[in-house]
Amino acid sequence: MEELLKVSDLRAGIDGKEILRGINLTVRPGEVHAIMGPNGSGKSTLSGVLAGDPRFTVTGGTASLNGVDLLALSPEDRSHEGLFLSFQYPVEIPGVTMVNFMRAAVNAKRKYFNEPPMSAADFLKLMRQKRAIVELDNKLASRSVNEGFSGGEKKRNEIFQMAVLEPKLSILDETDSGLDIDALRIVAGGVNKLRTDRNATIVITHYQRLLDYIKPDFVHILYKGRIVYSGGPELALELEEKGYDWIKEQVDKE
C-alpha cells in the first residue's frame, strides 16, 4: 500500500538541545496511529516539527507527505498539502472572528490550487455542516478565535477546523487533555466521523482513555526522542496496566 507519511531518521531540537533523535514512522491512508510516551519524550516536538513550528530546528533526516518533501515547505504550504495539527494549546486571536479566520484559511488553500475564492453562501453552508460534526452552535462564527472558549470548546473548535480543511493527515496533539468525558466523546466522535480510507490520523496522548473512543491500528511508544516500541492496540492497554517503567528499564539498559 502507498505511504501517506514517511519519516526517516528525523532529528530535531530546540535552542541547540536535541529532542528527536532519529524518528522512523510510516503512516498509510486509512490508518490511525497512536503515539504514547512519558512526559518529555518528544511527542509534541514531533508534531511541531512536522507542521513546521519555527521554534524547532531540524538537524537531520527526512519527512514526506504523499511523496512531497515536507521539510522544504513553509508551514502554510504543508497545510495546503494536507497536514493538519490540532494544537495542544489552541492559540487565542482576539477580535478575529472564526468566520473570518476560516474563510481566510479556506481561500488561501483554494488559491494555492489555483481555484477561485469560495462564495459567501457556499462558505456559510460549509461552516454550518462542519460545526454540526462537533456540536458547536451558530454563535461560533461570530466569536473570536479561541478567545473566551472553555477547554472543551477549544478542542472541539480544533476538530471543527479539521473538518473544514479536510486534511490528508491529521495530528491530534494531546487533544484529550483538559477534556471532561462528554467533551471527549464529542471530540472523538468528530474525529471518527471524519475518518475515511483516504486520510490518516496520528493521535498523540498520555492515556489509554482517548483510545477507547478513537481505535488505533498501531501504537508507538516514544521515549527519549525515539520510537522504542511499536505494536497493535493491545499495547496501549498494556501501558495502562503496567505504566512506562518497564519500557524505560528496557531502553535504558541497552
Place this chain on the structure above:
Amino acid sequence: MTDEINNKAKEDDADVLSRATSGEYKYGFTSDIDTDVIPAGLSEDVVRLISEKKGEPEWLLDFRLKAFRHWLTLTPPEWAHLNIPEIDFQAISYYAAPRKKASPKSLDEVDPALIDTFNRLGIPLEEQKALSGMAVDAVMDSVSVRTTHRERLAELGIIFCSFSEAVREYPDLVRKYLGKVVSYRDNFYAALNSAVFSDGSFVYIPKGVRCPMELSTYFRINASGTGQFERTLIVADDDAYVSYLEGCTAPMRDENQLHAAIVEIIVEDRAEVKYSTVQNWYAGDAEGRGGVYNFVTKRGLCRGDYSKLSWTQVETGSAITWKYPSCILAGEGSVGEFYSVAVTNNRQQADTGTKMIHTGSNTRSTIVSKGISAGHSENSYRGLVKVAKDATGVRNYTQCDSLLLSDTCGAHTFPVIDCANATAIVEHEATTSKISEQQIFYCNQRGIPTEEAVALIVNGYAKEVMNKLPMEFAVEAQKLLAITLEGSVG
C-alpha cells in the same frame, strides 16, 4: 439566522483583506489639470489675494489678517514627540485651484479630468452613480469641486456646501460660528489656517432634523509645491443628528506637503454628531522621503445639554501626524467619545490623541486609542482629561493600547489627567503587546500566509474602533490597515 446574515457582511470584509494585502499606495497618481497656482510665499498681500480670489466680504478678510498678524508672533510647536524638519513657510504656495467656470451648476460644467480623478479615487461625482446614502463634497487642492445630493438635503433644511459657498450664501451663520471653537489664537497651525484657509465644507443641520444620509468630504491634494488648508464647520442644532465622514489622499511626491486643517463642531441641546476620518495622505517612501505633514486642529463644543460628539479616526497615512480631535463638554450631561486607530510604518511619525475638557456637570467621555507601530516608526498617544472645579459627577474611561510589530519602532503614551473636582471618576487602562510567534504559526498551520495573518490579527486588534465606522468606510479602512503594514513582519 440573523447571526448568519451578519456574518456574511463580516466575511466580505475578510475578502477585502485578502485582496488588499497585495496592494500598495494606489492613490499616488497625479492628475493633469489646468490649475491656478499663486506664487510661493506668505505675506499680508498673499492673504489679501486669497480673500480677493474668493470674493470674500470685509469681515472675513479682517479675520484672516488678524490671524496672520498673530501667526507672525508664533513659532511652531515643539512639544510633541516628533522630529519635524524645519518647514520653509515661504516656499509653499498657499492657493491652488483647478481652473473652472465660476460655479458649476451641473456636472457638465466640471472639468472631465476632475471627474475622472475622483472616479479613480472611488468617489463618483455623478449622483446616480454615487454611493446611495452618502452625499459628497469633493475638494481638490484649495477648492471644493462639487457637492452631491444637495437638493435632497435642502428639502430638509440641511445645508451642506463648500465653505466658500457658505460664506456667500449664509454669511450670518458662518460669521456666528467661525473661530468660536478653535480660535485663530489657539496654536501656530490654527493661526496659519485661519489666515490662508481656502475651502472646506460647511454643514448645518436644523432643529430636530436627523440627516438621512452620511455627509462626506473627500480631500485630494494634487498640485505640487502647495499646501492644503481647509476648514470644516459643522453645526448641529437642537435634537439634530448627523454622521460626517472625511477621507483624504495625495499623490506620491518626493517633497513634503503641508496639510494644516481646522475642524470646528458645535453641538446644541440633545444633538449628536459623529465625525469619522480615514486619513490616508501619502506617507512617504520606505526611507522617509516625501509624504504629507498632517498638522490638524479638530475640536467640538458640546454646548447643549445632553449633546454628544463622537470622533472616530483611522490614521494610516502622512509622514508626520499631529492631531488631537477634542471635545469641550460644556452642556449638562453631554458625552464625548474618541475612537482611534493610528498605524505607523517605515519612517512615519504620529503624535495623536484627544482632549476631553469636562466643564459641565454629569458629563461623560470615552477614549479608546489603538496604536500600531511597525518598521522604524514612532507612534505616540497624547491625551488630556480635564475636569473643571464646578463640574460634578464627571466620568471618563480611557483605554490606550499599543501593538508593536517590530523591534525598531516606538510606541509611547503621554496621558495627562487634570481633575479639579473630587466627585469625578476617571479611569485609565493601558496595554502594550506584540503579535506572538505562536499566533502567526497557528494561522500558518491553517494555511494562512504570514502577511495575511498579520492583517487579520491587526484588524482584530483594531476592531473595537473599526466597528464605530460607517459600513462603507469600515471596509476601506480595513484594506488600508493591511496595505500600510505590508512587509512589516519579516
